[in-house]
Amino acid sequence: MFLLAVSLYFVLACLISWMVLFPSGREFVIAALAGAGARLQQGLGRLARRRRQDLGAWTQTGRASAHGLRDFFAEHYVLCLGGLALLAVPPMLALLLAGKPALNGFDAPTREINPQVAGLLEGEQLVPPPALPPLVFSTPEVQLARPMLVSASRDWALLDSAYAQRLLMAFRIMKEKYGYDMALLEGYRSPERQDTLAAMGSSVTNAAAFQSWHQYGLAADCAFLRDGRLVISERDPWAMRGYQLYGEVAESLGLTWGGRWKMMDFGHTELRQPGVMKK
Numbered sequence: 001m002f003l004l005a006v007s008l009y010f011v012l013a014c015l016i017s018w019m020v021l022f023p024s025g026r027e028f029v030i031a032a033l034a035g036a037g038a039r040l041q042q043g044l045g046r047l048a049r050r051r052r053q054d055l056g057a058w059t060q061t062g063r064a065s066a067h068g069l070r071d072f073f074a075e076h077y078v079l080c081l082g083g084l085a086l087l088a089v090p091p092m093l094a095l096l097l098a099g100k101p102a103l104n105g106f107d108a109p110t111r112e113i114n115p116q117v118a119g120l121l122e123g124e125q126l127v128p129p130p131a132l133p134p135l136v137f138s139t140p141e142v143q144l145a146r147p148m149l150v151s152a153s154r155d156w157a158l159l160d161s162a163y164a165q166r167l168l169m170a171f172r173i174m175k176e177k178y179g180y181d182m183a184l185l186e187g188y189r190s191p192e193r194q195d196t197l198a199a200m201g202s203s204v205t206n207a208a209a210f211q212s213w214h215q216y217g218l219a220a221d222c223a224f225l226r227d228g229r230l231v232i233s234e235r236d237p238w239a240m241r242g243y244q245l246y247g248e249v250a251e252s253l254g255l256t257w258g259g260r261w262k263m264m265d266f267g268h269t270e271l272r273q274p275g276v277m278k279k
Helices: 002-021 023-075 077-097 115-121 140-145 161-178 191-199 237-252
Strands: 181-186 219-226 229-231 268-270
Touching: 161 181, 161 219, 161 237, 161 268, 219 237
Parallel strands: none
Antiparallel strands: 181 219, 219 229, 219 268
16 A cells, blocks of 8 residues: 555656656647647537427427326317316315314313213113312312312202213222222302402302203213312322322213313213203
């Protein structure tokens, strides 16, 4: 490698010396460079002419195609218009006949009742658990999380029977499968109480009277019991895990779970029946 570098350096030095010392050497190099430049210019000129010729051919071809399409449409315009109509009518009919798009959230469409779940619940009639002492719902922690909970209705008899059976089944599964004891915080809610809660702000509820399934006995808010105390806060990891399991169980029983709403309500479930809310 070293010898090759030395040889190249020697040859380059000889060429430079030849050009400097002998005028004929300089003339030869200049002539060679001029010839190479002329050949390069000629090659570029031929390439440019070829491209212009190709562009002209493409232009002529495009014009011929456009004239051909125009002539075809002029000759078969009835057939062309009929084809366009056949292509346009089905999408337009689909748009006209389609219903309005619905967004997920509080105003989601009514959930269809699963007939298999209904058949399972028609057999055994589950009994509500014994009522808890009022003091359980009046602790400072509970009052901070749920204002006015002391005056809420926890009467299972005021709930729709189909919804009550599903809710009791969810309570049983949560206890037997996951070890969570559950408590009913509020079931039926009067229109007057609904308006009172709505006046407290969106952090409590966005629904006014007869805009909530509570007024129809088809909704309830629930939480967990741990060591005899009510646990509502989602900041408690144990309770948050319970809410996730509760949502899965409730949805498997055909209920709507508030944990999937934009304003999440993890302890809320409801049974949306067609035509009820319109009344």
